[in-house]
Amino acid sequence: MARLRQVVELPAVENERLTDRISIGVLASVVPRDLVEEILVETKRQEKRVRLLPARVMVYFTMAMCLFFDDDLTSTATTCGIRPSTPARTCSGESRPT
Numbered sequence: 001m002a003r004l005r006q007v008v009e010l011p012a013v014e015n016e017r018l019t020d021r022i023s024i025g026v027l028a029s030v031v032p033r034d035l036v037e038e039i040l041v042e043t044k045r046q047e048k049r050v051r052l053l054p055a056r057v058m059v060y061f062t063m064a065m066c067l068f069f070d071d072d073l074t075s076t077a078t079t080c081g082i083r084p085s086t087p088a089r090t091c092s093g094e095s096r097p098t
Helices: 024-030 033-042 055-067 073-079
Strands: none
Touching: 024 055, 033 055, 055 073
């Protein structure tokens, strides 16, 4: 079973949000890509086809959503380097209800 062996502590700074100090690069350095891939294989959750967002990116995005639970999904996606798409449009040009 894959294990994470490193603990990273960031010193506390007043009036600063966690999202100001952490990015997907920090998550990737703490939880290496090889570990994520190993876990996806072990749990049989690797993708079957090539997608725009690979399973490993979704793992990092899920970790980011847990870390930045006060932020909206768009901000969290941007922090992870994922460019959110615009809402789908109907034939009349109106946004679809969510």
